[in-house]
Amino acid sequence: MIIKLGLSALLISSTLFATSDMSKWIRPNEVPQPKDNKLTKDRIELGKLLYFDKRLSASDKISCATCHAPKRGWTDLVPVSKAVGAGRGPRNSPTVLNTAYLRRLFWDGRAKSLEQQALGPIEADVEMNMPLEVLIPKLQKIQGYVKLFNKAYPNEGGINNKTLAKAIASFERTVLSTTAPFDKYAMGDTKAISKKAAKGYKVFIGKAHCADCHDKFNFTDGSFHNIGLKDGDLQGKDLGRYNLKRRAAWYGVFKTPTLRDVTKSGPYFHDGSVKTLTEAATICASGGRYKNGVKNKSTYIEDRHLTQTEISQIVAFMKTLTGPDMKLKIPTKFPQ
Amino acid sequence: MKKIVTTLLVAGALSVTLSAKNWVVNQKGKTFIPSKLTVHVGDTITFDNSDPFAHNAYTDDEANEFDVGMQPTGKETHMKIKSKESFNVECAIHPNMLLEVTVE
Ligand SMILES: [Cu+2]
Numbered sequence: 001m002i003i004k005l006g007l008s009a010l011l012i013s014s015t016l017f018a019t020s021d022m023s024k025w026i027r028p029n030e031v032p033q034p035k036d037n038k039l040t041k042d043r044i045e046l047g048k049l050l051y052f053d054k055r056l057s058a059s060d061k062i063s064c065a066t067c068h069a070p071k072r073g074w075t076d077l078v079p080v081s082k083a084v085g086a087g088r089g090p091r092n093s094p095t096v097l098n099t100a101y102l103r104r105l106f107w108d109g110r111a112k113s114l115e116q117q118a119l120g121p122i123e124a125d126v127e128m129n130m131p132l133e134v135l136i137p138k139l140q141k142i143q144g145y146v147k148l149f150n151k152a153y154p155n156e157g158g159i160n161n162k163t164l165a166k167a168i169a170s171f172e173r174t175v176l177s178t179t180a181p182f183d184k185y186a187m188g189d190t191k192a193i194s195k196k197a198a199k200g201y202k203v204f205i206g207k208a209h210c211a212d213c214h215d216k217f218n219f220t221d222g223s224f225h226n227i228g229l230k231d232g233d234l235q236g237k238d239l240g241r242y243n244l245k246r247r248a249a250w251y252g253v254f255k256t257p258t259l260r261d262v263t264k265s266g267p268y269f270h271d272g273s274v275k276t277l278t279e280a281a282t283i284c285a286s287g288g289r290y291k292n293g294v295k296n297k298s299t300y301i302e303d304r305h306l307t308q309t310e311i312s313q314i315v316a317f318m319k320t321l322t323g324p325d326m327k328l329k330i331p332t333k334f335p336q
Numbered sequence: 337m338k339k340i341v342t343t344l345l346v347a348g349a350l351s352v353t354l355s356a357k358n359w360v361v362n363q364k365g366k367t368f369i370p371s372k373l374t375v376h377v378g379d380t381i382t383f384d385n386s387d388p389f390a391h392n393a394y395t396d397d398e399a400n401e402f403d404v405g406m407q408p409t410g411k412e413t414h415m416k417i418k419s420k421e422s423f424n425v426e427c428a429i430h431p432n433m434l435l436e437v438t439v440e
Contacts, residue, residue, distance in 0.1 A: 104431050222431060223432075225429070247394070249403075299390045299408065300389055
């Protein structure tokens with residue numbers, strides 16, 4: 001199934017064509033989909049219901065949308081999320097926007113697909129706190145869901161871990177950025193962004209080296225870095241990807257986030273410790289929050305000796321990566 | 337007869353040594369070039385880095401495990417094919433980089 005990207009996006013991908021040095025910013029023609037979970041209307045609609053259904057949590061009060069809310073940049077706008085009960089998750093809630101294009105999910109990249117990712121937060125005690133061996137029978141008792149699962153995934157055993165993950169992943173794959181002012185600029189409309197933002201773009205791809213990581217259409221190359229947010233070594237702190245495997249290069253590294261719709265999804269970084277884009281850009285382009293003594297600080301993080309003016313130009317540019325919210329009808333009635 | 341066998345053995349050993357090849361894989365534009373290789377046990381792979389930033393090639397495949405560590409621009413690293421098992425090489429920084437190595 002081809003996802004409708006909206007008229008303006010279609011215009012961009014087919015009618016016009018980009019100048020060569022701008023082509024890498026243009027949206028790929030297709031949304032990546034796994035062979036065994038191609039997008040269909042039934043799957044997307046089912047996934048949407050599940051995404052917004054609070055009965056997927058132990059308390060019946062939290063859905064995926066609680067921490068990844070469409071009106072809050074598909075995140076929750078707090079440093080770290082409130083969980084079921086009193087706890088808080090250890091990391092900033094990442095946006096769902098354009099996750100279809102990512103090959104690693106979660107801040108530490110521990111999931112290789114949205115299907116792998118989808119069930120994690122449901123079971124996590126600091127998130128929805130709902131063991132699948134409780135959730136699956138709970139959903140199986142809801143006749144409306146039984147019908148919808150059989151329709152969306154015929155011959156896949158009805159409601160089970162796999163079909164649940166596939167359905168939620170299908171909806172998430174449709175959460176896509178819309179045409180932002182920079183997209184029009186990239187297509188040759190020189191007036192689509194301000195002169196200040198255009199200067200910011202040059203600094204972004206040049207002197208500041210932002211595009212070394214915030215690269216291509218989704219403004220991330222999917223790379224992992226330790227950007228020096230914490231002092232010294234990380235004893236007792238979040239070790240990031242190093243938790244998956246004790247690989248030296250993974251010590252304290254986290255995923256490069258997308259910059260699409262970035263104005264909607266603060267606070268920033270894996271620990272949500274930064275409120276403004278100015279501060280975020282300053283940290284990245286000045287060699288990290290802590291310049292020296294950070295164990296395994298990324299060699300991509302260096303002091304680029306930017307002026308205040310250049311930082312503000314970069315911020316003006318980043319603001320042009322925000323487009324209008326995608327069209328979405330949030331379900332109000334759920335299967336019974 | 338014994339002599340012939342010995343000669344054959346020596347010749348066989350020689351041909352293995354002589355045919356061990358070094359393959360060069362460049363890391364450029366955050367991709368491995370080439371992205372697929374067919375090699376033999378005993379061969380070596382040299383990794384170049386033409387990008388203006390670091391890469392870190394590795395595999396978790398047990399039989400041919402290696403990790404070249406952080407490889408800055410212009411530096412060369414090497415690995416040797418130890419076992420007849422095909423494997424994938426990734427970059428520890430850029431998981432989107434993939435090199436498929438078929439061992440024959
Ligand atoms: Cu790399």
